[in-house]
Amino acid sequence: MGLEEYRRKRDFSKTPEPPPGKVKAGAKLGYLIQKHDATRLHYDFRLELDGVLLSWAVTKGPSLNPSDKRLAVRTEDHPISYGTFEGTIPKGQYGGGTVMLWDEGSWEPKGDPRNGLEKGHLSFTLHGERLKGGWALIRMHGDSKRENWLLVKEKDELAVSDGTEAAFLDENASSITTGRAMDDIAAQKKPLNTKTAKPKAAAEKTPAARITEDLILEGIKITHPDRIISETGHVTKGELAEYYAAIAPLLLPQLKGRPLSLLRCPGGIDGECFFQRTPGKGLGADVKTFHFAHNGKKYEYLYIENVKGLMEIIQMGSIELHPWGSTIKNIDCPDRMIFDLDPAPDVPFEAVKLAALDLRERLKRHGLESLVKTTGGKGLHVTVPLSGKDSWPAVRTFAENLAHEMVGDAPDAYVATMTKAKRNGKIFIDFFRNDYTATAVADYGVRARPGAPVALPLEWKDLKSLKAGNQFSMQEVLKRIKKVKPASDRYKTKQRLS
Ligand code: ATP
Ligand code: MN
Numbered sequence: 001m002g003l004e005e006y007r008r009k010r011d012f013s014k015t016p017e018p019p020p021g022k023v024k025a026g027a028k029l030g031y032l033i034q035k036h037d038a039t040r041l042h043y044d045f046r047l048e049l050d051g052v053l054l055s056w057a058v059t060k061g062p063s064l065n066p067s068d069k070r071l072a073v074r075t076e077d078h079p080i081s082y083g084t085f086e087g088t089i090p091k092g093q094y095g096g097g098t099v100m101l102w103d104e105g106s107w108e109p110k111g112d113p114r115n116g117l118e119k120g121h122l123s124f125t126l127h128g129e130r131l132k133g134g135w136a137l138i139r140m141h142g143d144s145k146r147e148n149w150l151l152v153k154e155k156d157e158l159a160v161s162d163g164t165e166a167a168f169l170d171e172n173a174s175s176i177t178t179g180r181a182m183d184d185i186a187a188q189k190k191p192l193n194t195k196t197a198k199p200k201a202a203a204e205k206t207p208a209a210r211i212t213e214d215l216i217l218e219g220i221k222i223t224h225p226d227r228i229i230s231e232t233g234h235v236t237k238g239e240l241a242e243y244y245a246a247i248a249p250l251l252l253p254q255l256k257g258r259p260l261s262l263l264r265c266p267g268g269i270d271g272e273c274f275f276q277r278t279p280g281k282g283l284g285a286d287v288k289t290f291h292f293a294h295n296g297k298k299y300e301y302l303y304i305e306n307v308k309g310l311m312e313i314i315q316m317g318s319i320e321l322h323p324w325g326s327t328i329k330n331i332d333c334p335d336r337m338i339f340d341l342d343p344a345p346d347v348p349f350e351a352v353k354l355a356a357l358d359l360r361e362r363l364k365r366h367g368l369e370s371l372v373k374t375t376g377g378k379g380l381h382v383t384v385p386l387s388g389k390d391s392w393p394a395v396r397t398f399a400e401n402l403a404h405e406m407v408g409d410a411p412d413a414y415v416a417t418m419t420k421a422k423r424n425g426k427i428f429i430d431f432f433r434n435d436y437t438a439t440a441v442a443d444y445g446v447r448a449r450p451g452a453p454v455a456l457p458l459e460w461k462d463l464k465s466l467k468a469g470n471q472f473s474m475q476e477v478l479k480r481i482k483k484v485k486p487a488s489d490r491y492k493t494k495q496r497l498s
Helices: 004-008 080-084 113-119 164-171 182-186 207-211 237-255 307-315 349-365 392-409 460-465 474-483
Strands: 029-037 041-049 052-058 070-079 087-089 097-109 121-128 132-139 148-153 215-217 220-222 228-230 260-264 274-276 287-294 297-304 318-323 336-343 371-374 380-385 427-430
Touching: 004 070, 029 052, 029 080, 029 121, 029 182, 041 070, 041 080, 041 097, 041 113, 052 080, 052 148, 070 080, 087 182, 097 182, 113 121, 215 237, 220 237, 220 307, 237 307, 237 318, 237 474, 260 297, 287 307, 297 307, 307 318, 336 349, 336 392, 349 380, 349 392, 349 427, 349 460, 392 427
Parallel strands: none
Antiparallel strands: 029 041, 029 097, 041 052, 052 070, 070 148, 087 097, 097 121, 121 132, 132 148, 215 220, 260 274, 260 318, 287 297, 336 380, 336 427, 371 380
């Protein structure tokens, strides 16, 4: 076809699309899809061959199900440089509307593609981010002026036909390079640029290439980095991901290899949030599964081992991370005992601090050192590091007895029963955190509360100046750990319950 038709249809003084230019073809043949909100929404499927992009308009978009044959109307060849275009073609110009880069990568023809094109049967492998494996384009017979083809997924291990394929396009509705939604592109919202962004190859610097930088952290693409997750403090998803990436060396030692509950808030903290503890679909390759049975009940939990796993769960809209007190390697014996101090609404924070100090003294009398941290919420957590030799029932009984001892000594200040009605003016010493399936928010974890405060481990001496459980923002924490490097061996201990 060549590029004459492409050139003839466009006024390059009016559209931001690139005019044809010479681009040296790389060793790999490029493949991409542009989602195009023109007169009718469609997906432009493009394969590089002999210096141009062969193009088809796929009205309904690709399907992973081999029995869904999708109409693909052949359109004019496009210049290679068109492949990085994302933006809005002005109304009234040819193809006016918003263009999103929906997938990109390379393709490998099976056999001679020129032959296949001629014969009307093109078989190939896609190496895209979203489309992979075997695919075919098959020309239909007919005397229509338009060349009608069918885009079909080949039956391979990447084909999906269990019904879940129906949601594929909805689940993948954002730009593959900028993470922007169609509306963001139309509104010309620029993606967040960061030091960690992946630079685009110099050869691709078309007018539109200005807006094609991703937030890539630890090799994981973070979509919608500029999406606001907390109106208070104007906190974005990108900021959250960058915080978690930066804090990972301190966070992960306390989190990895432990069954985990996530609090996911895909619409931000003011939207709907839900707890998730099973790996489910689509969390990522580094989110692992832990099976275990307890009291005749079977459980499936997710856990992570590394920073990639951490980025994958943040990418999926998680904000809070809640690990167990034991690791999957030693699931029956916790290596921490937790007291969660929950003040009733009318209790001043100073009283919570006193309760924590009281608890610390009592633990000392049992020969146990303890640690304190803010929760990012209303209270404090006092944690006793353990060597992982005492069982869950032993740890829970110990915690329960100590909580009841406190209530016995100061019944006006403390309460240790779940019943909310009896808590007026008191602090609930929650020892129920010490059991199978119970969790406590992760050290250095962010809370889905206004301003996205952090649960920050403190030294006991820091308690004096502490004003509230939610006083530390992500920025403050990052600044603080730069100034005073936290001890990495806080949990290293030989202590066990006597
Ligand atoms: P605050 O200081 O505001 O009380 P917190 O983290 O202690 O903050 P709590 O409501 O007291 O919050 O809950 C204690 C812990 O119990 C949490 O840190 C969390 O790990 C766990 N938790 C609470 N609710 C759930 C839930 N629905 N699913 C899983 N874990 C939960
Ligand atoms: Mn609490």
